[in-house]
Amino acid sequence: xxxxxxxxxxxxxxxxxxxxxxxxxxxxxxxxxxxxxxxxxxxxxxxxxxxxxxxxxxxxxxxxxxxxxxxxxxxxxxxxxxxxxxxxxxxx
Amino acid sequence: xxxxxxxxxxxxxxxxxxxxxxxxxxxxxxxxxxxxxxxxxxxxxxxxxxxxxxxxxxxxxxxxxxxxxxxxxxxxxxxxxxxxxxxxxxxxxxxxxxxxxxxxxxxxxxxxxxxxxxxxxxxxxxxxxxxxxxxxxxxxxxxxxxxxxxxxxxxxxxxxxxxxxxxxxxxxxxxxxxxxxxxxxxxxxxxxxxxxxxxxxxxxxxxxxxxxxxxxxxxxxxxxxxxxxxxxxxxxxxxxxxxxxxxxxxxxxxxxxxxxxxxxxxxxxxxxxxxxxxxxxxxxxxxxxxxxxxxxxxxxxxxxxxxxxxxxxxxxxxxxxxxxxxxxxxxxxxxxxxxxxxxxxxxxxxxxxxxxxxxxxxxxxxxxxxxxxxxxxxxxxxxxxxxxxxxxxxxxxxxxxxxxxxxxxxxxxxxxxxxxxxxxxxxxxxxxxxxxxxxxxxxxxxxxxxxxxxxxxxxxxxxxxxxxxxxxxxxxxxxxxxxxxxxxxxxxxxxxxxx
Numbered sequence: 001x002x003x004x005x006x007x008x009x010x011x012x013x014x015x016x017x018x019x020x021x022x023x024x025x026x027x028x029x030x031x032x033x034x035x036x037x038x039x040x041x042x043x044x045x046x047x048x049x050x051x052x053x054x055x056x057x058x059x060x061x062x063x064x065x066x067x068x069x070x071x072x073x074x075x076x077x078x079x080x081x082x083x084x085x086x087x088x089x090x091x092x
Numbered sequence: 093x094x095x096x097x098x099x100x101x102x103x104x105x106x107x108x109x110x111x112x113x114x115x116x117x118x119x120x121x122x123x124x125x126x127x128x129x130x131x132x133x134x135x136x137x138x139x140x141x142x143x144x145x146x147x148x149x150x151x152x153x154x155x156x157x158x159x160x161x162x163x164x165x166x167x168x169x170x171x172x173x174x175x176x177x178x179x180x181x182x183x184x185x186x187x188x189x190x191x192x193x194x195x196x197x198x199x200x201x202x203x204x205x206x207x208x209x210x211x212x213x214x215x216x217x218x219x220x221x222x223x224x225x226x227x228x229x230x231x232x233x234x235x236x237x238x239x240x241x242x243x244x245x246x247x248x249x250x251x252x253x254x255x256x257x258x259x260x261x262x263x264x265x266x267x268x269x270x271x272x273x274x275x276x277x278x279x280x281x282x283x284x285x286x287x288x289x290x291x292x293x294x295x296x297x298x299x300x301x302x303x304x305x306x307x308x309x310x311x312x313x314x315x316x317x318x319x320x321x322x323x324x325x326x327x328x329x330x331x332x333x334x335x336x337x338x339x340x341x342x343x344x345x346x347x348x349x350x351x352x353x354x355x356x357x358x359x360x361x362x363x364x365x366x367x368x369x370x371x372x373x374x375x376x377x378x379x380x381x382x383x384x385x386x387x388x389x390x391x392x393x394x395x396x397x398x399x400x401x402x403x404x405x406x407x408x409x410x411x412x413x414x415x416x417x418x419x420x421x422x423x424x425x426x427x428x429x430x431x432x433x434x435x436x437x438x439x440x441x442x443x444x445x446x447x448x449x450x451x452x453x454x455x456x457x458x459x460x461x462x463x464x465x466x467x468x469x470x471x472x473x474x475x476x477x478x479x480x481x482x483x484x485x486x487x488x489x490x491x492x493x494x495x496x497x498x499x500x501x502x503x504x505x506x507x508x509x510x511x512x513x514x515x516x517x518x519x520x521x522x523x524x525x526x527x528x529x530x531x532x533x534x535x536x537x538x539x540x541x542x543x544x545x546x547x548x549x550x551x552x553x554x555x556x557x558x559x560x561x562x563x564x565x566x567x568x569x570x571x572x573x574x575x576x577x578x579x580x581x582x583x584x585x586x587x588x589x590x591x
Contacts, residue, residue, distance in 0.1 A: 017382055018184045056397040057175075063119050063156030066126030066140070074139050074251075084135040085248035088186055090234065092242045 006034040019091065105306040105356060106316045107349050108324065109273055110265035113280065114258050115290050116228070116297040117160040123227050123257035124151030124194065124396075131295065135250035143227075143255035145189030150395050157257040160289035161201045161225050162401055162408045164259055167283050168220050170205030174402045178225075178393040183383055186249050187229035195260075197390045200224035201401065207283070208415060211275045218276055219264035230254035253296070259289075265303065265324060268316060270345035273302065277338040282414045286439045300341050305329035306352045306362070328364040332376055335369050344369040348376050417442055425454035434462040440476045441466065444483055452494040460490045464504050468512055485511060489518040502527045502574055527575055538571040539584045553589050561585060 011030045015022045022030065068074075071084060080087040122129055125142035132138050141149035165172045179197035205220035231253050236245030261280070267273050281298065284290035291297055305327040312319055332348050335341045347369075352362050367376040412420070414436045421432040421442075435458060436442045449457040465486060469475055479486075489511070493503045502525075510521045522528055542564050543550055552560035561582060568581045 013387075017387055052397075057400050059397050060153045060155040060158065061126070063121050063154050064126065065121045065128045068127045068138050069140050069144075071134070071136050071139075074136050074144060082248060084137075085233070085250055086136070086186075088247045088249060090237075090242075090244045091186055091232070091247050092244075 005038055006031055010034075104309040105353055106309060106312060106319070107268055107270075108265045108305050108307055108319060108327075108329075109267035109270070109345060110303045111261075111263045111267070111273065111276070112301040112303075113261040113263075113277070114228075114299040114301075115261065115281075115284060116294060117157050117257040117259055117289050118291050118294075119154055119156040119160065119257055121154055121156070122255035123154050123157045123225065124255055127255065129256050132252050135248075135252060138252045139254070143189075144251055145191075151194060151393075153396060153399070154257060157225060158201070158399065158401060159408055160257070160287070161223070161259055162405050163287045163289055163410050164223055164261075164284065165202035165205065166405070166408070166410045167287055167413060168202065168205030168207050168223070168261075170202035170220065170223065172202060172401060172405050173199060175199065175398050175400050176201045177398045178396045179390045180393050182389045183387070185229075186247060187232055187254070189230070189251060189254065193227060193229065194393050194396070195226035196224035201399070207276065207279060209272070209275045209279045211272050216266075216272070218266045221262045221264050223259055223261040226258050226260055228253050228256040228258050265305075265319075266317075270342040270349065273345055274338045274342040277341055279414075281338075282437060286411055286414055288439075296336070298336060300335040302332045302335060302341065302345055302348075303329045304332060304345055304348050304352065306349070306356060328362040330362065330364070330376075331366045332369050333366060333379070334371075336371075340369065340371055343374065344371075344376060347374065351376065411439065414439075414442075421445075425449055425458070427454065427458055431458050431462055434466065438476060440480065444476065444487075448487055448490055452490060456494055457490065460486075460493070464508060468504075468508055472512060479512070482511065485517050492518065492522065496577075498522060498527050499575065499577060526573055535568070535572060535576045535581065536584065538568045538576070539581065539588055541571065542567040543585070543588055550589055553585075 008027050008031050011027050011034060012022065015027075015030075075081045075084070075086065078086050116129075117123075119129060121127060122138075122143055125140050127138045127140050127143055129138070142151055162172060164170075176196065176199045178194050180192040181195050181197070182192045184191055200222040202223035203221070205223065206217050207220060208215060208217050210216075230249055230251040233248040233250075234241050234244035235248055237243035263276070267276065277298075277300065281290065281292050285292060305324070307319055307323050307327050309316075311323040311326070330348060330352070332344050335344050348367065355362055363378075366379045366381040368379040369376050417436045418429075418432045421427050421435060422429060425432075427435070434441075435445045441461065445457060445461045448461060466476070469479065476483075486508070489503055489507055492498050492507075493500050498507070506525055506527060507518050507521045510516055510525075511518060516524075546564060546567060549560045549563050553564070564585050565578055565581050568585070569576060569578060
């Protein structure tokens with residue numbers, strides 16, 4: 001895939017949506033990498049199309065509650081917590 | 093659209109509003125996992141790997157949410173397609189732990205529905221373009237820095253709400269005033285409560301986004317109800333978010349209508365933007381939204397197979413809806429429109445009324461259910477659902493009145509109030525307060541005594557003073573402990589005095 005596949009503007013836009021600040025050299029680096037990733041996905045075009053499992057419809061569960069996770073377990077991988085909440089930076 | 097035409101002059105601006113109404117479906121569990129939906133006391137108590145978006149966790153659709161959606165579809169006379177499916181709506185914000193929301197995009201579960209409303213005596217049909225299922229995000233708290241979103245120091249996240257089932261109901265831009273919006277929301281929530289899929293009392297169960305634009309009158313040919321797509325697209329609109337009540341919707345949109353009108357009159361352009369309704373300040377404020385439609389990169393949710401509800405939608409039944417019931421009550425029980433409206437506003441009230449009206453006089457039943465019972469409940473800041481286990485007792489009380497065992501006044505002021513305040517049953521109160529209607533002999537004796545004790549009043553009555561007879565009636569009522577029938581006492585007194 002040519003370098004034109006992804007423009008620096010698109011990278012900046014995606015970074016803004018993801019609330020990530022990028023320096024100019026990072027924009028440049030990601031522009032190249034985005035192109036490579038998209039090119040890699042084009043490989044999928046070579047995979048023959050298959051129909052999905054036709055019988056697989058209406059997979060549902062009854063409206064019955066199950067025990068939730070214990071809160072300590074739910075929070076244990078969070079870098080920061082406060083009084084039972086997940087804690088993160090300011091997001092506007 | 094069936095309606096009288098909207099009056100306008102050439103230079104007038106016509107208000108055009110469309111709604112996206114999010115309602116919480118009354119299920120026991122979340123839409124894609126078995127976590128309970130009931131409000132928790134503490135944050136992050138009703139969470140699991142699915143609604144926390146942990147790697148490898150897979151969503152499984154809640155049958156109860158689908159059933160609720162089908163009920164709504166039937167009630168708004170929508171098309172429920174053969175097959176419906178789910179999409180991922182991608183955006184980065186910590187209220188969604190997966191970085192996407194599971195929703196429906198091009199194949200919603202309900203399409204092309206409608207709902208009839210009455211505004212100032214006018215019947216109107218509002219088109220509902222679509223209604224789809226989706227999951228609710230979690231809740232954020234912006235802490236420190238004065239509490240504002242921009243100035244906050246950090247964010248606290250609670251995922252108890254994440255994954256709660258929502259139905260998003262999208263209307264056509266059919267509204268021409270904030271008052272119409274309010275009437276629609278009232279009718280819609282009434283219908284949803286009848287269906288048993290929604291609880292208006294639940295905190296955060298209703299959230300409304302409204303699109304509002306002002307169309308110059310000269311661009312409209314004929315009826316302002318019929319505005320062409322070109323004129324609609326030419327006008328910039330604002331999307332007002334954070335509306336959570338019928339009244340809030342009317343206030344927010346009245347504010348936004350005035351704000352746009354003033355800007356246009358001063359020659360300023362309306363910016364197409366999202367605005368936040370600040371309920372406490374009573375204003376809308378601009379809110380920067382980074383995403384455009386294409387940025388959401390909708391794609392099919394491969395973890396959820398397609399849904400075919402066509403086969404079992406016939407099995408899902410819906411009750412008689414409020415508007416139909418209102419009309420039937422007027423015809424079948426001879427009620428006024430006002431009484432019928434009051435009695436059908438909640439299914440529990442209407443059911444109770446019918447239960448009583450089938451056996452006793454429908455007018456008496458209407459007075460007792462709509463005025464006395466609802467009045468006393470309203471006075472106590474409660475409602476019929478809180479006294480569901482007492483309705484059999486209220487029914488027995490109405491029976492006592494209908495059979496003239498006790499007076500209506502005592503039934504209301506002593507028995508009903510006592511029942512609601514102290515929890516006693518009607519029979520206990522009637523016998524404790526000795527309210528059973530006095531036998532005729534006792535009333536007759538009281539009448540004779542009153543005449544004997546009050547010769548001056550008797551003379552006044554004989555002289556034609558009607559005020560005096562009321563005094564005597566009062567005396568008799570006092571002697572019988574209020575249990576005699578005042579009309580009967582009046583008749584007995586006159587018979588006795590006038591011989």
